[in-house]
Amino acid sequence: MPAITEAQVEAVRAWVVAIPAGRVSTYGDLAAAAGLTNPRQVGWILRTDGADLPWHRVIRASGRPARHLGAEQLARLRAEGVLAIAGRVDLATYRWRPTGQTR
């Protein structure tokens, strides 16, 4: 069986979808919310099965977008009302934390 089950993938997808517009979340938070132990698994899931998700609301713990996404993600966030200062999002303001609403 695969190391990452569909249940885990669905959990991550559900959390990403649950992020409100104008807010962002980090890989680490999503990993914890979905029951994953490693943020890299979240990255893998988004790369593999996240094409149809609002992945632009998922950023790194540094407040910076994922490496290959770069400015495009910041532009998308800015269009939703997330102001990026010097290429980084103010996590203290925009970070959204899973509150257990979907389970």
Next chain:
DNA sequence: ATCATGACTCTGT
């Protein structure tokens, strides 16, 4: 089984 790569994060320098 081993090695390299990757949408990450932490800690130390």
Next chain:
DNA sequence: AACAGAGCCATGA
């Protein structure tokens, strides 16, 4: 603040 190293887990060759 910037850079490097290590830890972490999954995948593909």
